[in-house]
Amino acid sequence: MIFLILRRLVQTALILFGVAAITFLLLYALPADPARMIAGRSATAQTVANIRHELGLDQPLLSQFWNYLVGLTEGNLGRSYAQKTDVGALIAARLPATLILMAAGIFVEVALGLILGVIAAVRRGGPVDRLVMMASFVGVSAPQFVAALLLLYVFAVTLAWFPMSGFGTFAHVVLPATTLGILGAGWYARMVRSAMIDVLNQDYVRTARAKGLSSVRIVFRHALPNALLPVIAMIGIDIGQFMSGVVVVEAVYGWPGIGQLAWQAIQQVDIPIIMGVTLVSALAIVIGNLVADLIAPLIDPRIRAR
């Protein structure tokens, strides 16, 4: 067991190293000059050269990357070019907001998915089931930015039930979390439905029912717990999806998370920030996948085969 965990840790480190190397190479190849972006319009050639030197951008690629790695091993993500401050601190300041948004989004997704999935499974074959399944497909097919604009238009502008943007209270989180959650809720509903149906068709459930156990009890005692494991595994795999969704959703709702930080940094070629956000996201994704892998053996193989 310990050997297995060690192995996974080494793998994780290697994956992060690979992500860092590829991202660094891509950013290095960008047809834009960070020193010039910082120097602005009125700078002389001397100023630009000075800035390039101070940032170490005049060094060869490999030594730049080496310096970055050395910093990483000390837990140092480098300094932002444009904001002249620690990238680690910038990300730390914004990460909680993103985590709150993701947690709320996952909650919406799972809650909606479970409710719809259970309803559909209980009423399988009927019109309710078909309606739910159709709705779940609409959810997964909606472009996130359109969904975001639509929710904003209906619930914040027209009905004024929720604030339009910002951060801080519960009301602020509702619309962004719903936007994030709708996308995945459809998948979860389908997954929960098929997992439940599998269980409901099994002999022991039929026996239980024959013995006169109420169907509510059967659903909550037997079927639902069985459907929960794949849901948890799915969340792990979905972290990557969420990371992408966060960029769009944060932009539309003015949510002060790392998605906005990354988007702003990309516009300014602020390479240390882009690197930092990519690495943090990659870490989250790797951890998510790890969780999914650990759970996988516990799941019914019929559901596992996705």
Added chain:
Amino acid sequence: MRILKNMIRQPSALFGLAIVALVIFMAVAAPLIAPYNPDEQMFDGLTLEGAPLPPSAQFLLGTDTLGRDLFSRLLYGARTSLIIGLVANGIAVTIGLMIGILSGYMRGLVGNALMRFTDLMMAFPALLLAIVLAALLRPSLWIVAMVIALVNWVQVARIVYTETRGLVERDFILAERSLGAGHLRILFHHILPHLMPTAIVWGTLGIATTVLLEATLSFLGIGVQPPTPSWGNIIFESQSYFQAAPWLVFIPGAVILLTALSFNLVGDALRDILDPTQRGRG
């Protein structure tokens, strides 16, 4: 034929097929249907203050912020979205199939290295990678398709890998091998045919994902270059008008949703027909 018959029996799949057919028709026949040149900025397409016009008899779906006919742009935009959907997804499925099969079939160093590389790509936040690639490669229609393919092949590779591993252990493959069949023969005659259902299902479901990703990239301003219309960049150019001219955002939005929905429905139906054991998530 059997597949088609089976699909027509399901109302949702029929609906999906109908919409897909309609979108393909729109794209192919765009020059015949479109009332205007999609790129022409018409003088009477804007109010004197420079605001877009709402839907009317002259402009069926209204005009955009440059005075172009939205209906014509949506028709031509269908071409862009479909080309990207087919090309990007085709490349993604091909790469995914190749890497998935190779890593699943070949044990040892090569297979392992390929799988580790897939793991590595899985760890990338997809949208961030797409944004950086788009900035690096300077977007055009084909580059956008490439970028999307480079991001999307990973999932296919993962699934193909798992299935190939399962197949390799099966009796008939082991039997072939003991009879001395070559690797190529086994790959092409036995493994690939068994993977075709997966490839077809992903080839369809993936189009939905691709259309959505293209729209998102365009929405962020790094998609297909103007004036070529794509459903995403139509919304990008008009997003601030979502209140003053909602038709400019929500009509293309609805078109994207319907198209993605239809490909999802068709893909799902295909999966049920081709391989009833594979249910759940796509």
Added chain:
Amino acid sequence: MFKRWLRHSTIAMALALTPLPAFAQDVIKQGGDVVITYKDDIATLDPAVGYDWVNWSMIKSLYSRLMDYTPGTPDLIPSLAESFTVSPDGLTYTFKLRKGVKFTNGRELVASDVKYSIERAIDPKTQGPGAGFFGAIKGFDAVSGGTSPTLEGIATPDDSTVVFTLSRPDATFLHVLAINFASVVPKEAVEAAAGDFGKKPVGSGTFVLKEWTVGQRLVFERNPDYFVKDMPHIDKFTVEVGQEPLVALLRLQKGEVDIAGDGVPPAKFLEIKNSPEGAEIIVDGAQLHTGYITLNTKVAPFDNVKVRQALNMAINKERITRILNGRATAANQPLPPLMPGYDKTFTGYAFDVEKAKALLAEAGFPDGFETVLYSTNTDPQPRIAQAIQQDLAAIGVKAEVRALAQANVIAAGGTEGEAPMIWSGGMAWIADFPDPSNFYGPILGCSGAVQGGWNWSWYCNKDLDARAIAADSMSDPAKAAERQAEWGKIFTDIMADAPWIPVTNERRVVAKSPRMGGDGDIYVDPTRVINYDAIFVKDE
């Protein structure tokens, strides 16, 4: 030997000594909290580093400088300086500092702080973008090259006297002392912040930074010890960041926001302008801005002056201003109308498709040619680029639009032979200070036509360069009018060579809630954008 510099105008004089003159309609009220929104987070509040139009006005209010401007105008006035003299050769500037000015950490501001701050702005270690502005000060090269930490050209004979010695006359030097990079900072606070001064600013301006929650808000409070009595007017302003302009505007209409800092998105502009409260909400003011298309004189066929002139006649600027919902006027010369030196009588190239075609044929391109037009990828720039594309198509020029991230466009523009045409929107020149010379050197002069430079036309005219240098040597204030006229002539002469197509002079449109008082000019201040010192809340 020294002659006394007379203050610019009587109004300026009054301003330096007494509170702001009352604006026509409103009585200035002291006090009030104001909420302002922006989309992007504030990058830094370090005056030696900050150089975008959002932090520009905040830095202006956090710090003070030797010189400043009368709110809402391009008129220079002394600020930290109580008085100053200029030697007749224009090489020595002597400033007497105002007595008793304190940094917000409590220490008195002395002459050596001025010297330290400017040296810091030039020091390569600071990585400041504004170092080049101080190029005329003696010893600049040594500090900028990193060989000397102290600037030879600044002397501080006593705590309240600063003497600048220049290596060449620079008529814009007083403007240079008024830009943010010349802001005075306390050395001990810079050192205590250990590289994080941009997040922990200490100055002697009208406001103090009280709170900064990254990604969410910054709270500025009035500096009670500010050296001009009754300045500023408001007690506090809160900057909320991460707010989409559209959302900010909707919130403004609901009364949650006082100023939508990013301006009014085109979509909302017409709606609000045409609404009953529109006139009260929208502030629509000229700024020192020209939007232009660069024609790369080193790329065929733009090396042919006739081609460049023909294209100048091909652009329907009126239609572009309509696409911008009338928030711009058509331009015909590089200088914006608000800039001293602007030539009102100049007409430039009139829009004339037939004449453009004829000239193109004369240049040897009767069937036009193919080229590439770069633009940034934020709305509305790709749309303007498409409008230009359609106009060019009308004379047979097929331009492929490349809408890229700003950084990529800047890189393409600064690479020789790379970008044939660039629509400057979104990156267009907005003057650092209201002097015509600021519109020449980096963007039209030979010094900017280098690898990584901002002269994207790669236009270099040695005669004009010599005339520009001559004009900037006229630092005698008595010759100001003559200098201005000469600069105006330089820019209209440039148009004969047509390295640019001047397209629009965009006005800045800011939205403010009806309770905000004061003249529109302090919300679209030519040197500050929003003048936090001068805005006030009306009696309700």
